[in-house]
Amino acid sequence: MSERDFSTRSSNVSLVHLTKKFRSLDGSGEVTAVDDVTLEIKAGELVTILGPSGCxxxxxxxMIAGFEYPTSGSILIGGKDVAMIPPNKRGLSMVFQSYALFPHLTIYENVAYGLRVQKLPAAEIRERTERALELMQLTPMAKRYPSQVSGGQQQRIALARAIVIEPSVLLFDEPLSNLDAKLREYMRDELRKLQKRLGITSLYVTHDQSEAMAISDRVVIMKDGRIQQVGTPREIYAFPHSKFVADFMGKANFIRVNVLGREGESARIDLEGTQFTVPRAGKAGPAVGQALLVVRPEALRLTNPSSNQPSVALRGRIDRFTYFGNIARYEVSTDNAPLLIESYNPEASSVFEEGAEVGIIIDFESARLLPAAEQGNS
Amino acid sequence: MWVISGAHFRHLPHTDNVKETDTFMRENTRLSVAHLVRDPVLLFLVLLVVTGLILFILLPLYKIVAYSVTTDEGRLSIRAAWDILRSKSYLQPLKNSMLLGLTTGILATIIGYVFAYALTRVDMPLKGFFKAIATIPIISPPFILSLSMIFLFGRNGLITNKLLGLEDSNVYGMHSLVVVQTISFFPIAYLTLTGTLAKLNPAVEDAALNLGASRARIFRTVTLPLSVPGILSSLLLVFIQSLEDFSNPAVISGSFSTLAVEAYRTITGMYDMRGGSLMALLLLVPTLIAFVLQKYWLSGKSFVTVTGKPTTSRQQSRDPKLVWPLFAFCMLVALTIVLFYGTVLVGAFVKIWGINFSFTWAHFKYVMTLGWTPLRNSVVLALASTPIAGLLGMIIAFLVVRKEFPGKKAMEFVSMLTFAVPGTVVGIGYILAFNGKPFMWTGSAFLLIMAFTFRNMPVGIESGTSTLLQIDRSIEEASTILGATGAVTFRRISLPMLKQAFFSGLVYSFVRAMTAVSAVIFLISPRWNLATISIFSLFESSKYSDAAAYIVVMIAIIIVAIGGLNLLVGLLGNSGTIASGGNGERA
Known part of the structure; x- marks a missing residue:
């Protein structure tokens, strides 16, 4: 196959103190939609912006596409400030949430559109369009109209149309949110493979954290217009900087503890009168004093309440038990905090019923510390 | 069938792909000015439209008001106006017009409602026929129903004289006017109310049925109350049409004077320009009030339940006690229309109606000889104004829906205003505005084309606006980001998707231009006489069969032209079956 033939003009993208204010809906004040965002996207990288609605x-x-003008700050594509460049001259492509296929054009003409607009020679248009159609396995349906093909195929048309013009940056606006769950996973992997092969700088926007984890080189977590944390999916999941990030990227429990002291990466803590060591506590939490211990549901284990093992950190009662087959999920109330506990392969160990008294073992290897009081709890 | 289907009576909801609150917050005005400066094509279009609207809509209206409140010496005074207004010769036409508007409004709305209810709620035969019949009065030339009225009920009328043997029947007066206007305008009521009834969520009525209510009870307690906004809307729209109507009262009202006709007679008969413009002002005020009520007050009150999904198929009543009376009613209305139109068709081929019914081509020979020039003028001017009006309508719709710029709301309002401004007012305003320096255009083809263009674009704007609101904005953004300029996007993406709306705009513009009377009667000149005005002259000299032949030829031209337009718009390319950009598997 010929994906190499799509020459990559990939550029890096820099957002510098980017800010966007809108007039609020009642017209009285201003709403800051994007607040002082500074971000560097390297050439060929796929960066995902992840955040809740309205973030x-x-x-x-x-703003990168050029459909909105920044209130302040600048956008550099390939080192060049694009503030005065209209969207149709920026050399970008975008895959829209609704695909935005042209309903009155055939699939072939949809894909060829960007090339025709550039007034390229007919032979080149034909060759590149056919190559893009082949790459996305659309050749057999080239003569049909968008309304005559399936949702997954529509998605591929949108992608073919976006890559055929060899954009310097490819923008994705929640492109998979209209697909059903199974197809979404499939397309997610296809999209990532394609992006890697072509090496196109990509910015991907989604509110789905599993999608973000599966496709991104780096993830940017945004909330209320501000960047909360930037990092690889693993960094963000394993070392969240804030309660919001920990909660938004996966599920998390927050246990109140007292930090007694630090020694290198590890911290000594007091949890309900017992002392434990957190070997990799992270940098976000305090050196000493009140703190929150972040523990993922899979890092907690249930045991018999009568067990007198020193590793039993908390005791509680099961309020709710949900059985998924591969996972057993428990909601447990304790004196410290309500806990969510997930036990993988539940049939291999003991299953507890609702109402049972239990002891809880914490895997401190994956636990981290966060500041106790935090603004903007979510 | 007819794509005109009352696009300008409906207010389609916003079905944009709403996603995040931040994406559809308004831009600051400051930013939209910057936007305008950055986009020279947009700036040019906005300036072009604004200039046109000011020159051909606002300036004539201003002139009428200014002229009415100044004295001959040029001093500002409402005293003269007040004195004139108190005289009976002004109050009587005002009263008559209001009375006629209300009567016609109520009758047309009742017939329209029954028609709409029968066609949306009842399972009965010949629905296609009834729907087609109801659109005929909308696209037919003026004078035709009045002419039939004279043929059927006049002194030598087929029914009054030949059938009933009456010698002294008087067809002229308010009673005939009510009949003629009711038939002319009930389609507007029908289209408005079909929109309302078809869009009421059937689940609401099903719920009532499910709770054990009878059909009659559902109608009384659910359907009727929910259609009240539609009924009021229909009343107001018919009221406006009735007030504006010039051609019917001009030939059949007898001594029953109406404002539109009196204004014309005051100016052309008594050379009293000030009196005429005051009359026009009297006509303008109630129509404007009705228009604003309909557009801004009622459209916000609609109970129409919109889900964005196609309405689920409705269980239509098959109860014979409901079906057959409604069928009989629809049949009666349809047959009346057939009778009226058929009469004119026959009338065009007989020697002297009522006296000598033998066949002749003489009247058509007349049209093809003496009547030829005005007919050709009408076609030429209608053809010239149609593409301008159609395109301008689409451009305004596009600007209003898709672009941000200061004064957008005002542009939308002014461009729709022509729908409410009676032709008589436009005609008088144009004479006042364009009869001297710097705009010496009276009597020119240019001014007639502009009059047609600005009077006939509202349908294009309305249907374009409602179509655009249903097209996902990102389809145009996709074109932009692929490198297309605003002009290329409009031509290759927006316009083809607006094809249906564009077509209805074109058809409506052409038909209205061909059939216009009230505005152009002030603007024609010996060089540019028009077919409709020639028909009017034939009425004045009682040459009814010549008029009938003229009307038949005009109908033929309109039918051919619509077919031609259809073909032409078809060449614009496939418009696709979905306009949402393809959400085949939307959850």
């Missing part, structure tokens, strides 16, 4: 991720994307 400013789509506005950021649309």
């Amino acid at each position: 400013g991720k789509t506005t950021t994307l649309r």
Whole structure:
């Protein structure tokens, strides 16, 4: 196959103190949709902006595309400030949430559109369009109209149309949210493979954390217009900087503890009168004093309450038990905090029923410390 | 069938792909000015439209008001106006027009409602026929129903004289006017109310049925109350049409004077320009009030339940006690229309109606000889104004829906205003505005084309606006980011998707231009006489069969032209079956 033939003009993208204010809906004041965002996207990298609705991720994307003008700050593509460049001259492509296929054009003409607009020679248009169609396995349906093919195929048309013009940056606005769950996973992997092969700088916007984890080189967590944390999916999951990030990227429990002291990466803590060591406590939490211990549901284990093992950190009672087959999920109330506990391969160990008294063992290897009081709890 | 289907009576909801609150917050005005400066094509279009609207809509209206409140010496005074207004010769036409508007409004709405209810709620035969019949009065030339009225009920009328043997029947007066206007305008009521009834969520009625209510009870307690906004809307729209109507009262009202006709007679008969413009002002005020009520007050009150999904198929009543009376009613209305139109068709081929019914081509020979020039003028001017009006309508719709710029709301309002401004007012305003320096355009083809263009674009704007609101904005953004300029995007993406709306705009513009009377009667010149005005002259000299032949030829031209337009728009390319950009598997 010929994906190498799509020459890559990939550029890096820099957002510098990017800010966007809108007039609020009642017209009285201003709403800051994007607040002082500074971010560097390297050439060929796929960066995902992840955040809840209204966090400013789509506005950021649309400013890069040129559909919105920044209130202040600048956008550099390949080192060049694009502030005065209209969207049709920026050399970008975008895959829209609704695909935005042209309903009155055939699939072939949809893909060829960007090339025709550039007024390229007919032979080149044909050759590149056919190559893009082949790459996305659309050749057999080239003569049909978008309404005559399936959702997954529509998604591939949108992608073919976006890559055929060899954009310097490819923007994705929640492109998979209209697909059903199975197809979404499949397309997610296809999309990532394609992006890697072509090496196109990509910015991807989504509110789905598993999607973000599966496709990204790096993830940017946004909330209320501000960047909360930037890092690889693993860094963000394993070392969240804040309670919001820990909660948004996966599920998390927050246990109140007292930090007694630190020694290198590890910390000594007091949990309900017992002392434990957190070997890799992270940098976000305090050196000493009140703190929150972040523990993922899979890092907690249930045991018999009568067990007198020193590793039993908390005791509680099971309020709710849900059985998924591969996972057993428990909601447990304790004196410290309500806990969510997930036990993988439950049939291999003992299953506890609702109402049972239990002891809880914490895997401190994957636990981290966060500041106790934090603004903007979510 | 007819794509006109009352696009300008409906207010389609916003079905944009709403995603994040931050994406559809308004830009600051400051930013939109910057936007305008950055986009020279947009700036040019906005300036072009604004200039046109000011020159051909606002300036004539301003002139009428200014002229009415100044004295001959040029001093500002409402005293003269007040004195004139108190005289009976002004109050009587005002009263008559209001009375006629209300009567016609109520009758047309009742017939329209029954028609709409029968066609949306009842399972009965010949629905296609009834729907087609109801659109005929909308696209037919003026004078035709009045002419039939004279043929059927006049002194030598087929029914009054030949059938009933009456010698002294008087067809002229309010009673005939009510009949003629009711038939002319009930389609507007029908289209408005079909929109309302078809869009009421069937689940609401099903719920009532499920709770054990009878059909009659559902109608009384659910359907009727929910259609009240539609009924009021229909009343107001018919009221406006009735007030604006010039052609019917001009030939059949007898001594029953209406504002539109009196204004014309005051100016052309008594050379009283000030009196005429005051009359026009009297006509303008109630129509404007009705228009604003309909557009801004009622459209916000609609109970129409919109889900964005196609309405689920409705269980239509098959109860014979409901079906057959409604069928009989629809049949009666349809047959009346057939009778009226058929009469004119026959009338065009007989020697002297009522006296000598033998066949002749003489009247058509007349049209093809003496009547030829005005007919050709009408076609030429209608053809010239149609593409301008159609394109301008789409451009305004596009600007209003898709672009941000200061004064957008005002542009939308002014461009729709022509729908409410009676032709008589436009005609008088144009004479006042364009009869001297710097705009010496009276009597020119240019001014007639502009009058047609700005009077006939509202349908294009309305249907374009509602179509655009349903097209996902990101389809145009996709074109932009692929490198297309605003002009290329409009031509290759927006316009083809607007094809249906564009077509209905074109058809409506052409038909209205061909059939216009009230505005152009002030603007024609010996060089540019028009077919409709020639028909009017034939009425004045009682040459009814010549008029009938003229009307038949005009109908033929309109049918051919619509077919031609259809073909032409078809060449614009496939418009696709979905306009949402393909959400085949949307959850």
